[in-house]
Amino acid sequence: MAENRHHALGLSDETVLQMYETMLLARKIDERMWLLNRSGKIPFVISCQGQEAAQVGAAFALDRTKDYVLPYYRDMGVVLTFGMTARELMLSAFAKAEDPNSGGRQMPGHFGKKKNRIVTGSSPVTTQVPHAVGIAFAGKMEKKDFVAFVTFGEGSSNQGDFHEGANFAGVHKLPVIFMCENNKYAISVPIQKQLACEKVSDRAIGYGMPGYTVDGNDPLEVYRVVKEAADRARRGEGPTLIEAVCYRLTPHSSDDDDRTYRNPEEVEEAKKKDPIHTFGLYLKEVGVLTEEKEKEILDRVMKEVNEATDYAEKAPYAEPEHALRYVYAE
Numbered sequence: 001m002a003e004n005r006h007h008a009l010g011l012s013d014e015t016v017l018q019m020y021e022t023m024l025l026a027r028k029i030d031e032r033m034w035l036l037n038r039s040g041k042i043p044f045v046i047s048c049q050g051q052e053a054a055q056v057g058a059a060f061a062l063d064r065t066k067d068y069v070l071p072y073y074r075d076m077g078v079v080l081t082f083g084m085t086a087r088e089l090m091l092s093a094f095a096k097a098e099d100p101n102s103g104g105r106q107m108p109g110h111f112g113k114k115k116n117r118i119v120t121g122s123s124p125v126t127t128q129v130p131h132a133v134g135i136a137f138a139g140k141m142e143k144k145d146f147v148a149f150v151t152f153g154e155g156s157s158n159q160g161d162f163h164e165g166a167n168f169a170g171v172h173k174l175p176v177i178f179m180c181e182n183n184k185y186a187i188s189v190p191i192q193k194q195l196a197c198e199k200v201s202d203r204a205i206g207y208g209m210p211g212y213t214v215d216g217n218d219p220l221e222v223y224r225v226v227k228e229a230a231d232r233a234r235r236g237e238g239p240t241l242i243e244a245v246c247y248r249l250t251p252h253s254s255d256d257d258d259r260t261y262r263n264p265e266e267v268e269e270a271k272k273k274d275p276i277h278t279f280g281l282y283l284k285e286v287g288v289l290t291e292e293k294e295k296e297i298l299d300r301v302m303k304e305v306n307e308a309t310d311y312a313e314k315a316p317y318a319e320p321e322h323a324l325r326y327v328y329a330e
């Protein structure tokens with residue numbers, strides 16, 4: 001039997017199975033959204049596929065009762081862990097009135113659910129970084145012990161917002177965790193044309209914080225570094241930069257054709273490290289996941305995805321007048 005790595009991290013068999021199920025749920029919701037898009041039922045998809053391990057591994061290392069998350073558009077694994085439901089994600093995809101993210105106003109991927117401390121974001125990439133730093137600053141001023149967790153792509157790590165936010169957090173030793181999901185592309189621009197340094201985590205030293213690069217296909221590795229970063233933050237030792245190396249398994253969005261800038265063989269090669277598959281394999285090797293259990297999980301996930309799809313498809317749109325709300329004083 002393979003070495004049991006999750007017990008060494010203090011994770012029970014039950015918890016790692018929950019991690020696996022959350023990753024699988026994110027994947028299956030995403031796959032369904034592509035089908036709905038291609039059949040003309042929903043306007044847009046922007047995928048989490050290939051990044052679920054980084055997202056779920058990280059979110060499980062946080063405190064879901066008090067921490068704040070500022071996800072970016074691919075973070076279905078983060079928001080599912082923080083209590084958003086498949087139904088809510090589907091309501092957003094169909095842009096229905098009941099969507100808690102924005103009542104159908106924003107594009108899908110603009111996740112927000114106030115009571116769960118999932119902070120909504122703007123469409124310009126990386127604006128969530130200074131928002132997270134501000135929330136961490138407020139927490140420090142009010143002597144609360146929550147952590148702000150923010151994610152962004154490696155392309156976004158070149159925006160001024162990242163550098164300004166990281167610098168401010170470093171100077172003031174704020175309880176914030178910066179996690180870059182390095183999926184090797186910013187739309188059509190490959191990583192070699194994005195960064196002059198080797199790793200995104202190399203930038204940490206410039207802002208006085210530790211920087212780590214980890215295998216983003218391994219949820220346990222990501223859990224370990226994010227847990228350490230959260231503990232540091234709560235001890236008042238300041239921010240951490242984490243780079244989770246993954247691969248974007250789909251085109252950038254439903255409006256992109258990735259065959260124009262990357263070789264399909266490269267994508268096929270990356271699929272061999274697909275985290276859903278490799279984590280499932282690990283769980284089998286350590287005797288936590290059986291064929292029977294795997295089927296039970298898949299059946300439960302598909303039932304949830306089917307119910308969410310049906311519910312959201314039938315749900316009403318907002319009244320047209322509703323578009324005027326929250327813009328002008330009432």
Ligand SMILES: Cc1ncc(C[n+]2csc(CCOP(=O)(O)OP(=O)(O)O)c2C)c(N)n1
Nearest residue numbers: 123124125152153154155156183185186187
């Ligand atoms: C400020 C800004 N510039 C450009 C865009 C258009 N845009 C949307 S996503 C994206 C690529 C971002 O790449 P990366 O940060 O690596 O994230 P990924 O999509 O690869 O996860 C760009 C350029 C934007 N939304 N905001």
Ligand SMILES: [Mg+2]
Nearest residue numbers: 153154185186
């Ligand atoms: Mg990217």
